[in-house]
Amino acid sequence: MDIQIGIGIGPIHFGQEEESVTEHLGLPESREYIEFEDALGDGTKVLGYYGDGLVFNFDSDDDFRLSTIAIREPGHTLFGTDLFGLNKLQVLTHLAGHIDEEPQEEVHTEDDAPDYLLVEYVDQSLFLWFDADTLVEIEIGYRFDNDEPVWPKKA
Template identity: 30%
Template structure:
């Protein structure tokens, strides 16, 4: 599964409607919903065999807001990054920074210009999250599609 920064992964495009994702991937294996303190709702669709979690957020009108992958087939610039040492990825992408240092063993890294987050345990990438680009003045997503 090829990461397309700021766009999606393979043919799964950020900003897509739930209907488009359903037509593309079918019924999710499971779904769950979280309500945040500010009243927004995040609905997650889990495609377990594909190693994907797709999030649709109410403040984004339930468009595909983030893509999370833990699939060993996830690639960034032809590197299979899940299970890889984060330091190897940083050698190829020196702009990756520590976003949150949660413990000695757990860190969240960020590739700011590509809006990719890397969840790392004991220096090994466990999963990634792909975000859309955001408008700096409005803090609203700039969708790669207009569905």
Template identity: 30%
Template structure:
């Protein structure tokens, strides 16, 4: 019996799986595991002293990813930010889609409760708090997404298995 190969295709690589990660990048991965998958980041940012959470951000500028590792979580991957034009959600390419199209996609997949906030910079943030995803729109086109590992009502991190 032949099993399909597990090597990620370009589509899989940018598939966002809520609470789980993106493509082969899984929340909970160690820095070493991420380094094996992604290579060395182009830059590493340390959090400022006044940040609520101590973290490191690994920026892969060419690919359009920033990966966040929180000290509180033993520097495991806990959040991804991307503006990669190939990003996908529920199997659909979503970069550049309108706020209405994204809300329809989320609703069609069972996620209807969202909050909308107009940012000082003029962008609009569409947030699904329970699903740990923020989608940012400029001139009603999706520009980038920030999403993270799920956290339960007791504020405990729910690492994917």
């Protein structure tokens, strides 16, 4: 499917409710609710379509509308190219032709996991995760204007 920054992936758009996603993709392989740390009752519903490498989050802060999408497997394109398996330089070179924003980088380290490099295009709500210099996950979210969500227009 085609990844559209600020919009969604394929026929799935930010702001949709869970039922709309399952109408397009069928029932997920997993469904869970994760409570946010330090948040009284706030959390996110997570739908996992692992065969397609897709995870959809519906945050309580957004009235359980689709707020983020994680893409974890090849077969999905961003600006016409499947970026999975490419190194950081290849990915950033491709994106430089389409995004007019300097990315920010941050290393995430955990005791029991390998180091991951997060490359963020904050204004685009685009987050790229690299393991050993190879792209392993793309996360996208809706855009903001003056701290207010900008939901995609319905087709």
